[in-house]
Amino acid sequence: MVSLLVQKYGGTSVGDADRIRAVADHVARTRRAGNSVVVVVSAMGKTTDDLIRLAHEVSGKLPPRELDMLLTSGERISMSLLCMALADLGVPAVSFTGSQAGIITDTDHTKAKILEIKPERLRKAIADGYVPVVAGFQGMSTDRNITTLGRGGSDTTAVALSAALSADFCEIYTDVSGVFTADPRVVTKAHKIPRISFEEMLELAASGGRVLALRSVEFARNYMVPLHVRSSFTWEPGTWVTEEDPQMEQPVVSAISHDTSEAKITVREVPDKPGVAAKIFLAVADAGINVDMIVQNTSVEGFTDISFTVPRLDIAASLAAANRIAQEIEAKQVISDDQIGRVSLVGAGMKSHPGVTAKMFSTLANEGINIEMISTSAIRISCVMRQDVVERAVIALHEAFEL
Amino acid sequence: MVSLLVQKYGGTSVGDADRIRAVADHVARTRRAGNSVVVVVSAMGKTTDDLIRLAHEVSGKLPPRELDMLLTSGERISMSLLCMALADLGVPAVSFTGSQAGIITDTDHTKAKILEIKPERLRKAIADGYVPVVAGFQGMSTDRNITTLGRGGSDTTAVALSAALSADFCEIYTDVSGVFTADPRVVTKAHKIPRISFEEMLELAASGGRVLALRSVEFARNYMVPLHVRSSFTWEPGTWVTEEDPQMEQPVVSAISHDTSEAKITVREVPDKPGVAAKIFLAVADAGINVDMIVQNTSVEGFTDISFTVPRLDIAASLAAANRIAQEIEAKQVISDDQIGRVSLVGAGMKSHPGVTAKMFSTLANEGINIEMISTSAIRISCVMRQDVVERAVIALHEAFEL
16 A cells, blocks of 8 residues: 655755755655655755844844745745755655645744644656655745744744645654653663654653644644654664554653753742733743743742743743732732753653652652652653753653663 | 845855845845845855765756755855844844745746746735845746756845845845956956946857856846846946946956857758758757857858867767758758857947957967967857966957057
8 A cells, every 4th residue: 555654854954065964865765665755845055044143134124024035935945956856866856835735824933833734846847757856844824925933943844744644644753863761871771662652752852851742743643644853964774753552551751851041030929819820921921921831839928939830941021020020919029040950750640640740750759859849740740950950860760660 | 215136145155154144134224224235145155066066976867846945055045144144243033045036937947937926914014124035046937936047046036136126226246356357367467347238248148258247138138127236245236237338438358258169060061051050050049058159151162161169068969969950951061169258349339430340350379379260249258268378368459459
């Protein structure tokens, strides 16, 4: 049976002429094995950074529409070069911009959402025996302007195309060989996970795993697109991200992720009245800031402290928004802390194993690590701690849960 | 009265961040003077060369469709950066790809011809007070692929848009300050011509003048678009290319051009029968080679020699085509000569001054320069000679005709 698969190659995978030729060779092999292939590419290596630097040299203002026009030139270069390399190997290939591939987005420049895919041109190219090479990260808005999809945009393009074309699966080629039980730079014993569920992958992506963007995993889960995350440097089998298999017993803990890119904002001595929390987080959201964890202490004498974490880049904006509201709700003070880190355990088996939280806390206690904030979901436990003990925590937990 | 003008900036004019800011400043001044402006840009400096080099690194094959996709990323970068620089100066600007600007071409990749322009989006942008910044050199074909217009493509875009938008005139900004009586690097006394007719400019462009591409001048003449060729480095007034003014007496000789980029192919001892010349030039044309001058000697004993000039890059292909036909028509031999050069006199006044040819020949004779081929039009005389005497010929003629 002929299968249709989508292969996505990230920026390092197409970083220079040699890499592009290596990718072309792999696409050619995949076809010779009897598959139809659709390729999605990112811009080459540091192209995007170079273009942004150039923009800053030219202007103090970067109108989002023009920034999108600028950045989308990056995939245009990598995709046409890949088609040339494929032609050299005798594989007929044809490149498509986001617009030509029928990727219709909303009008929210620099972080557009895909509204619809009209893959007629891709379907025809496949039927005619071509390999369509599609620009990742970009689309055309409903008002016919060029848009980009923001962080993880190329992964999202690949998954969305897989869904629209009913592909058998979607391969995400990157510079790591899959999803690991922990960051191998921190835990030497960390090993690759052969198979993980969408839910676990979502929790990992949300809690600091950098292998796949959260958004593309959500898309894959919603449209049931099996993902295979693997390396374009070693070409070895990587990690499959699929639906949970109800037949199999789930590992209690599948992986440990950590994140040191956030900061904590605390609003102190908030009068404990209905609606105050809503006011704070409405103001922060209005400033366009993504709040991650939120903790509210037990009220003491009618006052409480509310803490939340935000990307460290957004500290100044978060403080400004929180201070404005603090005055209005008569809170005492707003403080920030950029020396925090977070460690998360993720595992589908947690649902049926009540002792995981206790074991996590006692492991951290044995290491003398103080927990500052806690948040949990059905299959994840996250603890905020001092940044400088994060790596020690990850190593100890990896050992304790015998990963 | 508000005028609408199209300004085209070439690759050196937008070569780096400083140049782009300088161009933005000039566009802003033009607007403040009360004009509506449409800008057409080329790719920055050496971008196109860099992309072609990268393509050769990746592949031995450069499919034309993919080459066009690759190269069109160049204008995308320059046009979005220019819009950002304009935004910085408070000038609302919006970039348009060839496709978005409604430039519809045929399907002849790498040298497409403009079939039609649908400038509705540009008209709306102008009416809304924006400066449209349009990608030069590119369009969308009737089968919805991205095409490029080939050599001089950005000039052609600018002139075609001027015609479609009924612009009052079209400014071509480049790195020289206008059209000169001769190449100032060769003739120290050469000076800028303030005004020249379309016909004269056509002859100059066709005979080696590098300031404007032949094709864009033809377009300007056909649609009566006045051109102003000028420098984006000095911003001084340049050369106006307009319709001939019948009220004014025309100079006998306006300018001298020279060209050392061609080679001569000679088919020797061709049996002098009807149809042999047609066979030769059909074969050469089928090989996609542009023949420039053609000379056929008087027949001696039923045989003649046929010589023609071609771009030096096409020598091998021309020889191959000519040799194939030489066999068929039983000619003796095909030889090539890459050491030729051509010098041309251009002037609308020649039509009414019969002595120009004689004066040109005697001037060259006095310099001891041998004439190898001659071709003339109503307003041009061209002589082919040894390449190493071309500069001496240009200097002597510039002096003799008191330019």
